[in-house]
Amino acid sequence: LDEKIWLFLSFGMIMIFMIFTGYQAVALEMGPPSHKETIDPQKVDQTAPFDNPGIKQIGENEYEVVMTLQIFSFTPMDIEVPAGSTVHFTLTSKDVTHGFQVANTNINAMVMPGHIQKISQKFDKPGKYLVLCNEYCGAGHQAMSTTITVK
Ligand code: CUA
Structure with missing residues (x-):
């Protein structure tokens, strides 16, 4: 049972991480125009x-x-x-x-x-x-x- 909980938890962490990165990418893409007016x-x-x-x-x-x-x-x-x-x-x-x-x-x-x-x-x-x-x-x-x- 312990192993299953750990597996579930680490899977959950990965999901949260992926959702967060995905959200960041979308937020950046759809952000205010000033985002796109910057350059390295x-x-x-x-x-x-x-x-x-x-x-x-x-x-x-x-x-x-x-x-x-x-x-x-x-x-x-x-x-x-x-x-x-x-x-x-x-x-x-x-x-x-x-x-x-x-x-x-x-x-x-x-x-x-x-x-x-x-x-x-x-x-x-x-x-x-x-x-x-x-x-x-x-x-x-x-x-x-x-x-x-x-x-
Ligand atoms: Cu002063 Cu360029």
């Missing part, structure tokens, strides 16, 4: 869409820019879009907290490791827009800049 900062290069950073046309006047920030640069650098374009930025950091500020626009965001930052902006006026890191991120912080050219 150690694996940015292997995680979509950041495994393929760059600029992509997604509509007539619409572009998607997937960008990584890292000490002390932006990838890709020096992007170009036609005037009148709406650009959807998807950003993350590969190391420390950086800033993403675009001169002459309202864009001014923090880009943190482990988080995905999304910003959309319409660029009407042609010109060269300076992009700056505005969060102190180390010795090369002052040099961390690039441009967006609107033609």
